[in-house]
Amino acid sequence: MPFPKVARTSLMLAGFAVTAIPSAAAPDGEWPAYGRTALGDRHSLLTAIDRSNVAKLAVAWRYHTGETEPAEKGTRPARLSATPIMVGNLLYVSTPRGRVLALEAATGRETWVYNARVDASAGYGDFVSRGVSYWADSKAPKGAHCAARIIAGIIDGRLVALDAKDGKPCAGFGTAGAVNVRVGLRNPPDAQSEYELTSPPAIAGDTIVVGSAVADNNRLDAASGEVRGYDARSGRLVWTWDPVPQDPADPAYASWQGEAAHRTGAANTWSVIAGDPERDLVFLPTSSPSVDYWGGARLGDNRHANSVVALRASTGKLVWSFQTVHHDLWDYDNAAPPALVDVNVGGRRVAAVVEATKSGQLFVLDRETGRPVFPIEERPVPASDAAGEVASPTQPFSSLPALSPVRLTVADLASLPEDIRDACGAALGALRNEGPFTPPSERGSLVMPSNIGGGHWGGVAFDPASEIAIIPTNRIASVVTLIARADIKAEQARKSGGERLGLEYARMKGSPYVLKREFFAAGGRFCTPAPFGSLHAISLKTGKTVWNVPLGTFAVGAVAGMVNLGGPITTASGLAFIGATPDAFLRAFDIADGRELWKGRLPAGARSTPMTYQAAGRQFVVIAAGGDGELFGQSDEIVAFALPGTP
Secondary structure: OOOOOOOOOOEEEOOOOOOOOOOOOOOOOOEOOOOOOOOOOOEEOOOOOOOOOHHHOEEEEEEEOOOOOOOOOOOOOOEEOOOOEEEOOEEEEEOOOOEEEEEEOOOOOEEEEEEOOOOHHHOOOOOEEOOOEEEEOOOOOOOOOOOEEEEEEOOOOEEEEEEOOOOOEOOOOOEOOEEEOOOOOOOOOOOHHHEEOOOOOEEEOOEEEEOOEEOOOOEOOOOEOOEEEEEOOOOOEEEEEOOOOOOOOOOOHHHOEOOOHHHOOEOOOOOOOEEEHHHOEEEEEOOOEOOOOOOOOOEOOOOOOOEEEEEEOOOOOEEEEEEOOOOOOOOOOOOOOOEEEEEEEOOEEEEEEEEEOOOOOEEEEEOOOOOEOOOEEEEEOOOOOOOOOOOOOEEEEEOOOOOOOOOOOHHHHHHOOHHHHHHHHHHHHOOEOOOOOOOOEOOOEEEOOEOOEOEOOOOOEEEOOOOEEEEEEEOOOEEEEEEEHHHHHHHOOOOOOOOOOOOEEEOOEOOOEEEEEEEOEEOOEEOOOOOOEEEEEEEOOOOOEEEEEEOOEOOHHHOEOOOOOOOEEEEOOOEEEEOOOOOOEEEEEEOOOOOEEEEEEOOOOOOOOOEEEEEOOEEEEEEEEEEEEEOOEEEEEEEEEEOOOOO
16 A cells, blocks of 8 residues: 655654564563563464453552652642553562562562652652663673663652662762752753653663653743663663754754744653664654643744654654644654554554554554554644744645544533533634634643543553544543733732642743633533543554443542543453543453453552552562642552462
8 A cells, every 4th residue: 555645744754774673572471561572562472361251350569669749838849650561479569659569460569669769849740650671781790780781760850770689879870879860951950840751761772762741831941852872771862853954954943933932941751761672663652842832932843842753662763753733833742652563454464663642633644654544634723823823734634533622612501411511612713623623822722632631641552453543532621811911910919839730830931822721611610521531442454433432430429431541451361451530440341342351450549550460470560559639649659450369
């Protein structure tokens, strides 16, 4: 099948030659990387837990990290959101405050603890760690210290290497086992909390590839979002790639227009990076440039930002770049980790990259070229009326089914409870509401889906037998208002917790505006019709939706479908597991039809992705159920489920 043509180029390519490096395969019973393998498909080959017995799952063990309270008054609770990895007979997990733990896989008993002693009073915007990585040194003598290493990104910007057996720092790595990733950034952070490491680094051969999390909407020239490759033995910086082009010879350079455009920050990769070791490639999900909601100082498409980018893992050289949102004005960063899967399309086997986006799209790209596997169309979208702003005239739309509704009309409000229907209708009528990609405005613009998706950082799990992709989605609208800086005093009486799930103000220093962002609501209740969140299954054989079911249930009124944050996994026995919801359950679904087959109570909502492995003859499903100290509750527990039996 020839590659479909698109009306506007969203793809940037560079020449490449393949250098073979170790395979991405993993032992069937282990889970040695965030997505089980470097490919990030989150699929386990284990089958002991299946449709016939999953309802018998029970808690096998629990582990308390001891991190539940803020470090001091006014700081945010640490959010235990890590996906553990499992190698040999040990489970490895990280905490937001910089502790790395090794637990016995069969019992959850603590083996060792490393403490990086993070200063929790720094005011981190996303006080979280999503996991660690594992690397084995093929050149080290057998039994040598640090021959097998746990690589952890610490939220304060340190990259540490620890011996996998005893948790002690690897002396030959950086300085006393640590490297400061902040050193040498084009735009240095202006505060400790502006630049964080929250996701596990990618391991590509003998190279550690690490991105960063940059605080949103503080200033136009935010901390820069370079992605870096470090030597896994020495910690030496091997390469740096900047998503904001600095070389006029880069074809993307001209897509950043204005005197200040090339000083723009962010466009970073804060989510999990996928790798294809056999092709010597890593795949970056890049985010929005600073600031998210006004781009008058960075006109143009802003290529490489809001993109899936393929780099040569050993050198950091660009191979190709596909942009999922042009000139982002909606905080539609690529939050989901790419999933590298093989699909059959038009009678041919394609090595593909799957990316679910906050804009409600599912893009499937050829892994070697970045060209669309399923057609993508550039469609006209509304123009901006904000001072100094020029929105992109078109945006890319996938031909695959939308992951969530992308518009909200008065007719859609008919299913709302009668007591808020009129108020929601009046509120909708007062907003700028012109469908997908309605730009932010002083009037207030409806954004559907909101900045938490559509698809979100929960990402995609893939079942290779059926070629079904499983994606958690949010289906809720938000309102974005640009407040002229001269008028902000009128708003100062209103208070904001600065939370993604509530009213938020952001200063956007250097722009003519202050941002106000909130969910679309009236009388303290959502004006988006339920369900607010769902679990979506799309066949990558047929390009059709297989099923779409509400995810989670509100206890009040038993409304199905909750806002969710967290990811799914699949198993070879035809099951999909996911937590992600504030109602605090881990659930199992039938991949074939979306039936909920089991749910297990958790101590708090799991803003995380589960994993599964085999130890002592039993299959375990493990999840970090830490909540968030707010909507999801609060806990410090890692919980393991298994079928009845003895370790």
